[in-house]
Amino acid sequence: MMSHTYLNMNEDFQNPSTLWAALIIDQLVKNGVRFFFCAPGMRNAPLLKAIELHPDAKSFIGFDERAQSFRALGFIRTHSQAAALVCTSGTAVANFLPAVIEAEKSRIPLIVLSADRPGELNAIDANQTIDQTEVLRDYCKHYWMCSEPQSDFPPRALSGKLSQLTHSTLSSPKGPMHINIPLREPLDHSPVAMDQKWKDEIFHILKKERASLENALLEKRIPKAELSELYQALENSQRPFIIFGPMDEEASLWEEDLGEFLESYKGSFSCDVTTGLKYKYGSEKGLIPTLDHPEVLAELERTNPDLIIHFGHRLTSKHYYKFLERRIYSDPEAKIFHICDSHQHEDPGLAFQRRWNILPTTALRAINHFLKERKDAGHTLKLRPLLNLEEMIQKKTDIINNSPLSYPVLTKIAVENLEGPLNIFMGNSTFIRSFDSYATYKSLSKTWNIIANRGASGIEGHLAMSQGIYDASQSPTVAFMGDVSFIHDLGSLASLAVLSSSAEEEREIPLLIIVANNQGGGIFKLLPIGKEENREKNPYLSLLTTPHQLDITAIVKAFGIEAKKVNSREEYLQHLQQWNKKPKFMILECLFNDEDNIRTYDQLKTVKL
Structure with missing residues (x-):
């Protein structure tokens, strides 16, 4: 049977910093964070050692922090799993800021583990110290200043806190997390006497197959009354326009749902390029290209859609939002709905009249189920595309x-x-x-x-x-x-x-x-x-x-x-x-x-x- 933790704990972790780092990495791995993009340094050496020795962790080596942070971002976007950045103390963590900003704006579970020097070294302006607590905080869903490894801080408190933070980071809407970790010398394999009870408790947690605190991920659901309202809006509309923006799930997970919806809908729709589905459909199927085509924008404004439903996040096209802005200005009661699970406002056109704060893919599947029920009862939508392009x-x-x-x-x-x-x-x-x-x-x-x-x-x-x-x-x-x-x-x-x-x-x-x-x-x-x-x-x-x-x-x-x-x-x-x-x-x-x-x-x- 494959081991799920370190094989030689007594020999590999013989001082507080290396043992503390081992517990941190182990709990992240057991909570689903298995990929670590590592930048070089000495203060983070205990973390790097713990990553390399953990049988279920995978490391990616890089030369500089900024490159590693965007590399991790590309990895997460493709793999759809969280990943962690690991750096030493000082200015290293500041190089992560642009990628963390993008992660926050795009709801990406990018985790930052920054090693730091102990508090007294920061207080006296020792070499390679900065205030690392504020560098990323404004753009992180969570920030936590981890305790230094010390016997009066219970290991159970550390493992439970890491489980709770990771669960929240991976829950929709997702976002980046920064854990700042002060580590005291020795940072290598040098042995140091440790409190036996504290050490035994860490070993006990490490030997467990699962995380010390398990959290269930629960999916939000759209109430049937809300579904009925959406359907009635579609059924009563003569000129609807449906927009699909970026989703937090890759296209392969919901393109079948979109196909099922379009089969019932048959009206005009648009897919942002980032959905990955823009090139699956042509205008023969009702697809309207980006409104950055001025003649398409002018013709759509002439047809004056009486219902607009926007699934997902912000579009690439800025002219779409100018269109919404003019639409709501000309008719303050226009029906413009937004279905999106986000902590951000995401309304550049200041036009959305109603918002359902739920994963668009969840809503789409529920709508499809509702449409099928209505079809079985003899009710179908009678729509056609707005434009011939x-x-x-x-x-x-x-x-x-x-x-x-x-x-x-x-x-x-x-x-x-x-x-x-x-x-x-x-x-x-x-x-x-x-x-x-x-x-x-x-x-x-x-x-x-x-x-x-x-x-x-x-x-x-x-x-x-x-x-x-x-x-x-x-x-x-x-x-x-x-x-x-x-x-x-x-x-x-x-x-x-x-x-x-x-x-x-x-x-x-x-x-x-x-x-x-x-x-x-x-x-x-x-x-x-x-x-x-x-x-x-x-x-x-x-x-x-x-x-x-x-x-x-x-x-x-x-x-x-x-x-x-x-x-x-x-x-x-x-x-x-x-x-x-x-x-x-x-x-x-x-x-x-x-x-x-x-x-x-x-x-x-x-x-x-």
Whole structure:
């Protein structure tokens, strides 16, 4: 029978700090936290030792804390399980802040274990000490200052507290947790006399197969009266519009539920790109593309939906919220409902009139059950799509098919040519908007698990995210990012180089990273501030766009990673087709100029319904 705790406790943990660390790691593992992304250091050495010796814990080694934090974030988003970051004392924990902010905004159970120096060393400003208690607190669902290992602090109190905190962190709405752990020297294997009763109690807890405090995860349910109200709203509506935003469950767990709902509904709906289901359906099925298409937005406003139900979290499209804002302004009694389990307000359009605080997937399944009951009783919805978009989509397709390399070309070729089940990371900010704007009339039935950092929508950590996604899935993964995002995370190339060197001849690493290099932050040139006629008035534009002439391919090759330059749509398509046949680890640098990119976007705006 496999051991569920340490094999040689007496020999391995002979001082208070190492034994305390062993108890912390053991209880986290027994509460479902088995993956640890470790940053180097000495103060956290007892924690690192405890992770390495625990039979059910898995560690991931990295060079720096910021990269490790985004790597862990990518891992959690893909694996749908909690993971922990581990760091030493001092400024190390501050490097976790951007990823913790994203985790808080995106409801990700990211756990931070920061080793600290004892209280008296912090009080006298000893080397490598800062006040670690406030660094992450504002963005954590839970923060706890753990006690130092001492005989008058009962081990049962520590194990019970860890169980309760972990349970709450993993309960919806999920979120990050920070545990600050002061550890006293010795931090290595040096033996120190310990209180025998205290030591025996820790050993007793460690030997238990399960956590010392077990918590049950209970699912919220939507009352039948509320279901009836939703159904009546749908039944009485002539022009409903249903929106599916990001969910806290991966698409594979609820796409069947969505298909069942759409079979009964048959009206207009929209899927945000982050749902992973945008490319499963076409406009022939009633799918309305993102409202970032101005002609789609104008036509939807003309049809004036009389019911809007938004499942899930915030959309990528900002024009959707402008649409809601105008809708509620023109009719303060408009029926605009939100179904979302979140501690945040999530109402950028200030338009939601009613909110059900429940997991959208739970609500969708309950609605499907209710619709089936109504159908069996002879009641069915009689709806049809609001818009016919076939001609508009064809015109835009023709423009992109005849355009040089640009963001719309990169995304269209990728959507239509990448094959098989894939993990897709979409970087901020132009790439994800371009993917969200993709439209097709015929359904593609793509099977993509899409990951994106849309909580705070930062551009940091994209390379690290890509590695974390692959760490979790060990399956074909494609990441898309802009050149500025890539440059922002150059340090992660070191960790990716280790991954590359570990590839065996007979087992390639199926990770493709696609970098759009238009020599700076080109998204600002698509905005009014960057229009050519305004550039003389805005001499500071370069401070926004950060132009550069860096050779990304040469930088990547310096780390021993395979990289290729792409200068045309034909080369790009060829590389994707080759990767489909034989996935491997490589980075494609796709070079194009802003003028071509801007011209393509301007032409797309000329299409009218």
